[in-house]
Each structure stands twice: as C-alpha cells, then as structure tokens.
Amino acid sequence: MAIDGVVALGFDVFGTVVDWRSSVTGEGEAFGREKGIEKDWSAFADRWRAGYQPAMEAVRNGTRPWTILDVLHREILDEMLAEFSIEGLSETEVDHLNRAWHRLDPWPDSVAGLTRLKTKYTLFTLSNGNVALMVNMAKRAGLPWDVILGAEIAGHYKPQPGAYTKSVSLLGLQPEQAMLVAAHNDDLRAARALGLRTAFVRRPTEYGPDQDFDTDAEEDWDIVADDFVDLAKQMGT
Numbered sequence: 001m002a003i004d005g006v007v008a009l010g011f012d013v014f015g016t017v018v019d020w021r022s023s024v025t026g027e028g029e030a031f032g033r034e035k036g037i038e039k040d041w042s043a044f045a046d047r048w049r050a051g052y053q054p055a056m057e058a059v060r061n062g063t064r065p066w067t068i069l070d071v072l073h074r075e076i077l078d079e080m081l082a083e084f085s086i087e088g089l090s091e092t093e094v095d096h097l098n099r100a101w102h103r104l105d106p107w108p109d110s111v112a113g114l115t116r117l118k119t120k121y122t123l124f125t126l127s128n129g130n131v132a133l134m135v136n137m138a139k140r141a142g143l144p145w146d147v148i149l150g151a152e153i154a155g156h157y158k159p160q161p162g163a164y165t166k167s168v169s170l171l172g173l174q175p176e177q178a179m180l181v182a183a184h185n186d187d188l189r190a191a192r193a194l195g196l197r198t199a200f201v202r203r204p205t206e207y208g209p210d211q212d213f214d215t216d217a218e219e220d221w222d223i224v225a226d227d228f229v230d231l232a233k234q235m236g237t
Contacts (some may be wrong), residue, residue, distance in 0.1 A: 002236035010126030012182035051076035113228020159190035199223035
C-alpha cells in the first residue's frame with residue numbers, strides 16, 4: 001500500500017531506528033566493569049535521556065544560541081556524574097562515555113526494513129542528532145541512509161516547524177511528497193500539521209518494560225506498522 005506521491009521517508013532515529021536505552025545501559029555496564037564502578041546503569045540511561053528535552057528547549061526558546069546535541073549530551077553527563085557520585089574520570093574517559101550516543105544499536109528489524117525501503121524511496125534522517133553523531137552511528141550500525149538531515153542542518157530542534165520543512169525542501173520536495181516515520185505520536189502530529197505524510201512504528205519497550213506511552217498509534221496516521229519490515233511491506237517494497 002504505497003502512499004500516492006510519497007518519494008522520500010524521513011526517520012526519527014532515537015527510539016524509532018535505534019534502541020538507545022539498552023545501548024546506553026550496555027555502554028555504562030561495560031564502562032563500569034572496566035573502571036570498577038557499580039551503578040544502576042539503566043537508571044543512568046533514563047536520567048540522561050530525561051535531560052534531553054529540557055536541554056533542547058533552551059535552544060528552541062532562544063535562551064541560548066544554537067548548540068549541537070553532542071554538547072547538550074555532555075552538559076547533562078557532567079551533571080549526572082556528580083549525581084551518581086562518579087569521580088576521578090579523565091577527560092578522555094568522559095568524552096568516550098558521552099559518545100555512547102554515537103554507538104547505539106539498531107532494533108533487530110531496522111537494517112533489513114530500511115534496506116527494503118531504500119529500493120523505492122529516498123531515506124533521510126529527520127533527527128535531533130547532530131551530523132557527526134548520525135554519521136558515526138550509521139557507519140557502525142549499517143544504517144543505509146541516502147542523506148543525513150535534521151536539526152543541525154535546519155538550525156531547529158523538533159518539533160519546531162523548520163526542522164521538518166527545511167529538511168524536506170533540501171530534497172527539492174513538497175511536504176506531501178515526504179513521510180515522517182516515528183515511534184512518537186507528538187513527532188508525527190508536528191509533521192502532519194506541516195503537510196507531511198505519517199507512519200507510526202511501534203516501539204513499546206523504547207523506555208523499558210514498563211513504558212506506558214507511545215505504545216500504539218493515538219491518531220489515524222497514514223501507516224501503522226509493527227516494525228520496519230512490516231512498514232516496508234505496507235509501502236510496497
């Protein structure tokens with residue numbers, strides 16, 4: 001069931017394409033074993049992610065100038081190291097830990113589904129991640145993007161309209177020719193309000209086994225899929 005006129009698919013990445021929580025937890029556990037640091041690394045990952053939206057909001061509302069996500073992640077991390085009483089790390093060690101976000105693992109269906117979709121559609125990131133982060137992640141995980149777009153290119157963080165419209169315009173497309181693929185209803189609402197088509201992909205454990213939001217579609221999106229392979233099938237690839 002290809003959607004008439006859609007030629008490009010833009011993907012939310014954190015949570016939709018990659019499993020950030022398990023990946024960051026695993027990075028913390030490996031780091032802890034190496035350094036002899038015993039902490040609740042799942043709680044560490046959750047706390048880190050909890051700082052994500054407030055940090056971006058300061059950029060969105062003009063409280064601070066444009067700042068890439070790597071820098072925002074590092075600022076949150078510096079606060080967390082104090083909160084979790086993790087001391088004595090070198091700058092190199094802290095930087096390596098911060099770059100855990102560059103090494104996130106894809107969901108098991110992501111690469112296979114994207115590879116199928118790429119045979120018919122232009123695939124682009126529509127993420128709040130900065131370019132270096134997205135490129136490093138894609139290279140490591142084998143994510144077959146055609147182009148890296150999103151917040152840093154547009155100079156806006158989602159859900160600001162410019163994050164979506166600038167990305168689409170750079171591809172020479174009208175909004176209705178692009179579809180946002182996301183596991184987050186609020187992201188899809190923002191995209192649809194600007195004329196993009198929408199696909200909801202279920203990721204019911206993005207925030208862990210007790211997740212109680214974004215577990216299913218909240219509106220009548222153009223496509224609702226169980227995973228990327230299901231999405232590829234519904235999109236005619």
